[in-house]
Amino acid sequence: MRPASATESESASLTDMALNVLDQRRTEIPLPRRGGPNSITGPSGKPLLVIVEGADIDAMIDAGLEAIGGLKRVVQGNREVLLKPNTNQRDPFPSITDPATIRAVARHARAAGVERVVVHEDHKHELDYYYQPSELPGLDLSLAHAPTRDDFVLVGFDGWHSDMPVPFIPASGASGMLERLRGYEPQPAGGLRIARDIQMAPIVINMPVLKRHFAGQITSALKNHFGSVYGPHRWLAHASLDTNRDYYDRKLAEFASAVRPELTITDVRSLQAVAGPNRGPDTRIVERVNRLIVSGDMVAADVVAMDIMKRHDPTFSAQNEAIVRRQHRHAENLGLGCSDLSKFEVVELKI
Numbered sequence: 171m172r173p174a175s176a177t178e179s180e181s182a183s184l185t186d187m188a189l190n191v192l193d194q195r196r197t198e199i200p201l202p203r204r205g206g207p208n209s210i211t212g213p214s215g216k217p218l219l220v221i222v223e224g225a226d227i228d229a230m231i232d233a234g235l236e237a238i239g240g241l242k243r244v245v246q247g248n249r250e251v252l253l254k255p256n257t258n259q260r261d262p263f264p265s266i267t268d269p270a271t272i273r274a275v276a277r278h279a280r281a282a283g284v285e286r287v288v289v290h291e292d293h294k295h296e297l298d299y300y301y302q303p304s305e306l307p308g309l310d311l312s313l314a315h316a317p318t319r320d321d322f323v324l325v326g327f328d329g330w331h332s333d334m335p336v337p338f339i340p341a342s343g344a345s346g347m348l349e350r351l352r353g354y355e356p357q358p359a360g361g362l363r364i365a366r367d368i369q370m371a372p373i374v375i376n377m378p379v380l381k382r383h384f385a386g387q388i389t390s391a392l393k394n395h396f397g398s399v400y401g402p403h404r405w406l407a408h409a410s411l412d413t414n415r416d417y418y419d420r421k422l423a424e425f426a427s428a429v430r431p432e433l434t435i436t437d438v439r440s441l442q443a444v445a446g447p448n449r450g451p452d453t454r455i456v457e458r459v460n461r462l463i464v465s466g467d468m469v470a471a472d473v474v475a476m477d478i479m480k481r482h483d484p485t486f487s488a489q490n491e492a493i494v495r496r497q498h499r500h501a502e503n504l505g506l507g508c509s510d511l512s513k514f515e516v517v518e519l520k521i
Contacts, residue, residue, distance in 0.1 A: 200326025200361050204369055205430025208507060210238050210466030212515035217507075219514040220464040221474060224521040225439065227462075231274040234435065234464035237517045241275075242282040244433050244466075245373055250286045251279045252371035253309075254431065256379050256394050257291040257300045258447045264379045264440040265449055269305040271437045275375060276309055288312050290367055292397030314365035316401030317350060322363035323370075329504055330424050332359040333402070334417055337409050347405035354402045363400035364428050376431035376468065380475045381442030382453075382483065385411055386422060387490045389447055390475040391434045391468040392501055395426040419493065423500035426468060430506070434471045436463040443483035456482045469498050469507030470514055 212218045220237040224230045235241050245251060253275060255267030263271075276287045291300055291313040299311050314321040333356035339348055357363070368374060378394040385408060386393045396404050403421065410417040438461040445452040461478060465471045476494050479486050498509045508514070 198324050200324045201369060203325055203327050203428060203430065204364075204371070205374065205432065207505065208466035210244070210433065212517070214515050216513060216515040217467050217470070218465060218517065219467065219470050219474070219511065220517045220519065222462040222464070222519045222521065223460055224462070224519075225458070225460050226521070227268065227270050227437070227439065228274050228277075229521050230439075230462040231271065231278065231435070233519050233521050234462050235275075235278050237519060238433075238464060238466075240282070241278040241433075244375070245279065245282040245284055247283070248372040249284060250288065250371065251284045251373045251375060252288045252290055252312075252368060253375050253377055254290050254368065254394065254398065254429070255377045256389065257293075257397065258389070259449070260300060261449045263437070264381060264442050264455065265447070266300065267377050267379055268437060268439075269301055271377065271435070272301075272306060272309070275377065275435060276306070279375075280308075286310060288367065288371065290314070290365065292316065292365070294401065312367045314367065314398075316404070319363070319400065321366060322400040323366050324361055325364045325369060325428055326361050327427070328360050329427070330360055330362055331420065333357045334406050334410055334414070336406070347408050351402055351405050351409070356406070357403065362403060362424065362428050365398050368398050368429055374429060374431040376429070376434040378434070378436050379441070380436060380438045380479060382444060382446040382479070382486070384446070385418060386497070387486075387493050388472075388476060388479055390436055391471040392426040392497060392506070393422060395429050396422065398429050399425045415493070416496070419497045420500045422497050423504055423506065426501060427504040427506050431468070432466065434463070434465055434468050436471050436475055438463065438475065438478055441479065441482060443479070444485050454483075465514075467507035467514070469501050469509050470511060472498065473509050473511060 222230045222234045288310045294316045378390045383389045407418045407421040443454040
């Protein structure tokens with residue numbers, strides 16, 4: 171028998187490596203979901219929904235957190251809190267979460283006994299931080315790189331559907347999200363890969379903005395968690411838009427249900443109207459909206475956010491609204507919250 175050539179040995183080695191990777195994926199044990207049901211309720215026993223009107227973000231955060239009984243109630247003795255801002259791009263607020271809002275929430279976290287405040291960024295390409303350390307003194311910055319599998323851990327939940335099959339990718343000429351899906355093995359039902367730091371955080375505070383989105387219609391509390399999952403999950407959702415709109419809307423809710431933050435604080439002092447998520451020629455920034463939404467219920471927070479968008483963006487149509495309401499139904503089916511605001515104790519404050 172002739173000895174194997176160097177090329178054959180190298181090919182066999184690569185095959186063994188590929189089989190080892192597949193074997194590891196088959197034997198990987200999913201972690202349970204983090205988070206739990208909304209625990210932020212009022213004296214009536216109903217879930218709390220706080221809407222603050224004002225212009226000074228420090229005073230608005232103070233009033234909003236006091237209305238839910240203080241952040242200590244949310245932190246519950248934990249020494250670490252992770253803040254999940256919107257970091258889709260490098261444009262300033264309201265296209266991403268304002269550092270001033272992050273600092274205000276971090277101040278309350280420190281007062282509640284938290285020793286480490288982590289600000290988690292989602293990165294699709296470059297690995298330099300969106301926020302400068304000088305903007306967030308005393309806070310730790312972390313990031314998950316969407317294409318890097320090791321930045322994410324497998325989490326299991328029976329209510330999640332499988333990834334859709336990877337669409338046909340031509341041998342040449344593909345680009346963007348489609349090209350990044352080349353070689354991806356879709357995740358079976360019941361599993362999603364979640365950013366490691368988010369999954370391991372004892373407390374997560376969701377800190378979205380309010381802006382238009384070409385696919386999601388709006389970006390706010392629920393949509394903010396597209397940036398919490400492994401890149402191929404979200405790229406497949408975008409790839410589905412032309413053939414299966416409902417797949418995208420269901421996945422949007424599933425991604426949020428993988429995180430289940432303990433609190434959502436939506437800063438709508440200004441909003442991004444008409445076009446998004448990136449700023450472009452058609453984008454309109456609406457100033458002096460002057461609202462802050464505080465709740466443990468992402469669905470309720472997004473109902474309020476959508477109503478604000480409808481009032482300030484004449485291009486937000488009935489068709490856009492119908493799509494967002496379908497997302498809300500998926501989220502409700504996953505136990506993420508309630509879109510019927512009559513079931514809430516609503517606190518409206520003006521400062």
